[in-house]
Amino acid sequence: MKKRLHELAHCRAGDKGDTSILSLIAYREADYALLARAVSAEAVKAHLGHVVKGTVTRHEVPGLGALQFVCEHALGGGVTTSLALDAHGKSLSYALLELQIDA
């Protein structure tokens, strides 16, 4: 059965230069293992690859039930010089939550 990440987790996007940082946090700590299994760095790169031009690195923070995705070359060259409307990539948080995984 497919589930949208939006059902399982919440997300906040942060930015540093041309890097977008996406915090994916399980609503229920019991779902962390499922997220850790299904939401790989590769899966995020494939899902957001039209925006994220660089590498996606995943940090696991099981103590907080969270996965931290650091997406390089994701903000149109950088927050301060991007021509995008959402130069900070704030909306990437909810774009990530559109990802569907096997659950």
Next chain:
Amino acid sequence: MTVLRIGSGAGFSGDRLEPAVVLAERAGLDWLGLECLAERTIALAQLRRLKDPAEGYDPLLARRMTPLLPVAARNGVRIVTNMGAANPLAAADVVLGIARGLGLALKVATVTGDDVLALLSPEDRVLETGGRVGDLGWLVSANAYLGAAALLPAIESGAGVILTGRVADPSLFLAPAMHRFGWDPADADRIATGTVMGHLLECGGQATGGYFAEPGLKDVPDFARLGFPFAEVGADGDFVLGKAPDTGGRIDAMTVKEQLLYEVTDPRAYATPDVVADFSGVRLAAAGPDRIAVSGARGRAQPRQLKVSIGYHAGWVGEGEIGYAGANALARARLAGETLRARLGAAFAELRIDDNGCTSLPEKDYRDTEPYEVRLRVAGRAGVKDKAERIGEEVEALWTNGPGGGGGARRYVREQVGVVSTLIDRERVQPQLTVKEWRGEKATA
């Protein structure tokens, strides 16, 4: 147990004014921090200072301080803020002028020395690109991130208001705790815990339900009256995060986790001038309504170099928007976009065309549904302002030269300042303290 109460009254330069006053009035604070200096904000402030040497501090300085100073004086709350931006000394004069007008005795301390533009070499490396600083063109500003240690003499001076330029955001909140409890700067675990405290506070309402709410799923009570956070810090560094009494918002593990991880590129190595902090072992425990106890941060020795934010002139951006609604709205918006590309593409190497309402934010429609209305947006970069104006002119000309039914055309032009980073050896950056005082004599004397 003695605790130090530090509040957060602003999370960015344009933040709401009222929550800081509410905190200073009701939260029993020792200190109120106001974090108002994003990466680009100091470069924009420097541009203002270049036009007028008495300018270059935060544009909202007087509006924030005027209601705050009497409340802070009455309740014994000391204020620490980076609203000095590119000109902390001029900011001190503004704050003292307000105090004089209000008849309040006040000592103001400024911390400078973050401006390192004169210390940069064209050969210095840009961290983001690997290129040379010398290739950035017109440099506007270069500011090193000072740490908590740079603030200690200002705290020691007894000043009621401390004004800085570029200081690492968490350090603004860490410094009062270091001073009160006499923490050793080399006690990395304690400094890391204080850094977690500062990181949770630095964005104001983002820790109390701001930038969090989603109806039905992440509801935030009494959202319009969102209260800002404070920390009750103990001598061992562990702290409780709470929010101003009788305000809206919420503090729980969900809101705190979002803010704890916010903008952290490595949760095991969050580097500030004070420490390299490891957030992975942080424990969050409920400690009453809207109260979370935080412990478990670990630290390693501070980095040998300081980060420097460099602002450079990146040209002008022209933008234009026009909306289409109803049948074939998307097709008409796309026709408008193609038409503009044909009319502008030869003159603009960088041209971005979006269908707002459809694909402009994440640039991809994950739901594959056609919206009732679409707002076409075009943006392009130019070296000079007149050329950037052409973008909006061509969008506006779609009134009579574009697809049917376009409405609500708007055009904008703005100067763009880019920000990149480099590193500087810590020893080369020398913080300076200046103390100014208004003793409270009658203004008419």
